[in-house]
Amino acid sequence: MKKQSMWSLRLSTAALVLIPVAVGVNYIGKLLAQLLKLPLWLDSIGTVLAAMLGGPVVGALAGAINNIIYGFTDPISFVYAITSVAIGLVVGILFFKGYISSWGKAIVAGLIIGLVATVVSTPLNIGFWGGQTGNVWGDALFAYILANTDSTWLASLLDELVVDVPDKLLVVLISFGIFKGLPRNVVQLYKNNEKIETLD
Amino acid sequence: MKSISLYVDKESFIHDFDPITKLLYILFALFLPLILLSFTVSFISVGVSIVLLMAAGVIRKTIPVFSFVFLVLITVVIIQGLFRPENETILFQIGPLAMYKEGLLYALTITLRVMNIVSAFLILVLTTKPSDLVETLVRKGMSPRIGYVIVSVFQIIPEMMASMSTITDAQRARGMETEGKLSVRMKAFLPLLGPVILGALINTKERALALEVRGFNSHVPKTYLYEEKTHALSKWVQAILLLLLVGAGVWRIFG
Numbered sequence: 001m002k003k004q005s006m007w008s009l010r011l012s013t014a015a016l017v018l019i020p021v022a023v024g025v026n027y028i029g030k031l032l033a034q035l036l037k038l039p040l041w042l043d044s045i046g047t048v049l050a051a052m053l054g055g056p057v058v059g060a061l062a063g064a065i066n067n068i069i070y071g072f073t074d075p076i077s078f079v080y081a082i083t084s085v086a087i088g089l090v091v092g093i094l095f096f097k098g099y100i101s102s103w104g105k106a107i108v109a110g111l112i113i114g115l116v117a118t119v120v121s122t123p124l125n126i127g128f129w130g131g132q133t134g135n136v137w138g139d140a141l142f143a144y145i146l147a148n149t150d151s152t153w154l155a156s157l158l159d160e161l162v163v164d165v166p167d168k169l170l171v172v173l174i175s176f177g178i179f180k181g182l183p184r185n186v187v188q189l190y191k192n193n194e195k196i197e198t199l200d
Numbered sequence: 201m202k203s204i205s206l207y208v209d210k211e212s213f214i215h216d217f218d219p220i221t222k223l224l225y226i227l228f229a230l231f232l233p234l235i236l237l238s239f240t241v242s243f244i245s246v247g248v249s250i251v252l253l254m255a256a257g258v259i260r261k262t263i264p265v266f267s268f269v270f271l272v273l274i275t276v277v278i279i280q281g282l283f284r285p286e287n288e289t290i291l292f293q294i295g296p297l298a299m300y301k302e303g304l305l306y307a308l309t310i311t312l313r314v315m316n317i318v319s320a321f322l323i324l325v326l327t328t329k330p331s332d333l334v335e336t337l338v339r340k341g342m343s344p345r346i347g348y349v350i351v352s353v354f355q356i357i358p359e360m361m362a363s364m365s366t367i368t369d370a371q372r373a374r375g376m377e378t379e380g381k382l383s384v385r386m387k388a389f390l391p392l393l394g395p396v397i398l399g400a401l402i403n404t405k406e407r408a409l410a411l412e413v414r415g416f417n418s419h420v421p422k423t424y425l426y427e428e429k430t431h432a433l434s435k436w437v438q439a440i441l442l443l444l445l446v447g448a449g450v451w452r453i454f455g
Contacts, residue, residue: 013408013411013416013417014404014405014408016348016349016408017349017352018401018404020352020353020355020356021356021360021404023356024353024360024400025400027204027357027361028360028396029393031361031364032389032392036378036386036388037385038382042389045393049397053401061346065346065353069350069354071321072205072330073204073205073206074265075265075317075322078321128310128313128314128317129276129310130276130280130310132275132276132279134272134275139275139279142279143279146284146285147282149285151285152285174393177390178390178393178394178397181394182401186398186401186405189401189404189405189408
């Protein structure tokens with residue numbers, strides 16, 4: 001069976017319907033984290049899972065559409081669509097290159113994705129909020145560093161880092177755990193191979 | 201089932217305008233203060249958006265959004281006023297803490313910018329049905345497949361929330377703890393989320409089949425269920441917004 005490039009833009013119907021589910025999973029994850037009063041966001045499980053199942057293009061699309069939809073409940077989210085796209089792309093690439101294939105590798109990948117999210121979000125935070133993230137712990141650190149050094153960038157980077165890296169690490173681990181638990185026929189559904197383009 | 205969009209179904213002249221004009225207004229409100237770089241323009245821009253929101257009769261719906269934004273903005277004012285590196289001139293002192301002029305001015309810039317963006321977006325979000333927006337964008341050339349994906353999110357999320365509450369009840373009935381220490385609550389996360397995700401993924405198979413059977417992948421030009429809705433004045437409003445924006449740019453470069 002010839003394997004198609006992970007960059008193929010010809011998405012199968014199954015891969016397309018995966019996107020709204022991914023957005024739904026993000027939403028539910030966030031809701032559940034609030035319901036259980038967990039100190040993290042956990043609002044990108046769907047994006048990560050979609051990127052694992054469908055590849056970087058599906059992941060990036062899921063990320064973008066996710067934030068556009070969130071924008072309908074909280075307009076600032078539109079801006080952070082760039083971060084979500086980056087997360088979807090990086091997870092898709094790492095996964096399809098085989099860098100997320102065991103728990104150990106998943107931890108490394110989670111850290112990388114957390115760093116990517118931080119680097120993409122920091123300029124947005126500075127542009128829109130003067131460098132803060134809106135998370136209590138991160139912003140306390142932001143104030144502390146701003147008081148002791150004179151770099152808004154450093155303060156903002158660390159502010160985002162302490163919030164984003166643990167969050168993304170946990171998100172990647174949870175998604176990997178769920179991915180491993182999925183039945184093979186579900187995983188196979190989204191593979192964009194010529195041979196299995198017809199369903200059943 | 202509860203809808204997740206903030207759209208308010210009402211009759212007003214703002215509701216009658218097409219989504220493209222509202223999108224153009226967002227661009228206008230976003231770029232005019234950036235081009236002219238003046239507090240007065242930002243104030244006017246925020247003011248105009250709020251007047252439009254009132255005219256549309258949706259101002260009450262903006263309160264939850266604005267109160268969340270204000271919560272963050274208050275911390276911005278405090279942190280920047282106290283600690284901004286450029287701080288030099290003390291404005292006033294509360295005990296051992298000094299508030300500085302530079303930091304507060306910067307916080308004011310941020311506040312105006314955020315208010316401006318949020319209020320302009322709220323006009324679009326509160327007075328436009330998401331499906332109307334998507335349909336307009338598809339008419340303007342967006343892929344109808346992507347259009348379907350966006351619209352179906354609004355349908356899938358309430359479905360998934362319903363299934364999550366069923367699963368939460370079922371797991372609690374089996375004796376799973378969802379309250380208490382952080383470790384207990386962390387442990388509850390996966391058993392609650394896992395079944396929802398699995399169920400939703402399995403459902404995609406049926407959804408994909410149903411779509412393909414109905415010609416989702418056909419390349420024949422798509423038709424629309426509703427007629428295109430345009431306001432008589434929308435062309436004029438669009439033209440005026442663009443002219444003002446270009447005029448401001450020219451003024452900034454040559455003025």
